[in-house]
Amino acid sequence: MEILVATKKPFAQIAIRQIREVTEAAGFKLALLENYKNISELLVAVSTADALIVRSDNVTANVLDAGKQLKIVVRAGSGYDNLDIAACTAHNVVAMNTPGQNSNAVAELAFEMMLYQIRGGFSGNSGTELRGKTIGLHAFGNVGKYVADIARGFGMDIFAYDPFVSERVMKNNGAKQCINVKELYLKCQYISIHMPSNDITKKSIGYDLMKKMPQNAVLVNTARKEVIDEAGLLKIFEERADFSYLSDIEPDCKAVFEENYKGRFIFTAKKMGAQTEESNINAGVAAARQIVEYFNTGKEKYRLNR
Numbered sequence: 001m002e003i004l005v006a007t008k009k010p011f012a013q014i015a016i017r018q019i020r021e022v023t024e025a026a027g028f029k030l031a032l033l034e035n036y037k038n039i040s041e042l043l044v045a046v047s048t049a050d051a052l053i054v055r056s057d058n059v060t061a062n063v064l065d066a067g068k069q070l071k072i073v074v075r076a077g078s079g080y081d082n083l084d085i086a087a088c089t090a091h092n093v094v095a096m097n098t099p100g101q102n103s104n105a106v107a108e109l110a111f112e113m114m115l116y117q118i119r120g121g122f123s124g125n126s127g128t129e130l131r132g133k134t135i136g137l138h139a140f141g142n143v144g145k146y147v148a149d150i151a152r153g154f155g156m157d158i159f160a161y162d163p164f165v166s167e168r169v170m171k172n173n174g175a176k177q178c179i180n181v182k183e184l185y186l187k188c189q190y191i192s193i194h195m196p197s198n199d200i201t202k203k204s205i206g207y208d209l210m211k212k213m214p215q216n217a218v219l220v221n222t223a224r225k226e227v228i229d230e231a232g233l234l235k236i237f238e239e240r241a242d243f244s245y246l247s248d249i250e251p252d253c254k255a256v257f258e259e260n261y262k263g264r265f266i267f268t269a270k271k272m273g274a275q276t277e278e279s280n281i282n283a284g285v286a287a288a289r290q291i292v293e294y295f296n297t298g299k300e301k302y303r304l305n306r
Ligand code: 3PG
Pocket: 009, 055, 056, 057, 076, 077, 078, 079, 080, 102, 271, 272, 273, 274, 275
């Protein structure tokens, strides 16, 4: 059995060592395709693989066609907008993710960006503090809960909106429930976005929501750039000089920001929320274990295509 790890953005080497240990202890072979630049490299590498581990790498019908022996694909991470789930099902390939494994790293990045921003990029000028400020968690899954946890330490007043999570769960994690999304944006100076990208959420955060945010609004996006309506984002930036946007990955309209709005945004060049040794180990090893368990026992806990 061959498990292929195919990652354009590689795992830390310490994570690869641990993935190898899990794989080889189970009697499987580990193949690596890291830092690949072209899909053709993936099409060749996947042709002998029984299982595939990816990060944000796109697993399309073409990849599945090339993976003639492929039985399972695991996205080492949470968001699986990069997997063509219908194509996996059509190819009789099990698709899984590893929810929660990299969530702390993403939550920490949200604060790293906030702190850097409100201290003026460590320029030496007077900044502001988080204590006593309102923070709204737009979606309250694994990352949202870690953000709430850290926000409590900073003494922030925490609100959350998530149509799929009960008030009790929010309360147990120190957050007050907002009954609709408008209330969240009206109440909170800081909003941290934690929803998946799908047909319903794409472009769902636009001008109408952003304009509700209080003075000195800071919108933090460690989810996906696709959930933002960029036309609305540009409109609010044009109207409100007090509005900041911190995003883990550059928006398509990055050039307009660079030309007009210096100091009011942070964009990471590569998606780096989950780019820590710890989260690489957690997500990578979980993926390898899930594959080994699937082959050995048929366990399908995080299967996405039932
Ligand atoms: C996720 O969905 O798990 C995160 O966005 C991490 O993605 P990455 O593995 O591509 O860094």
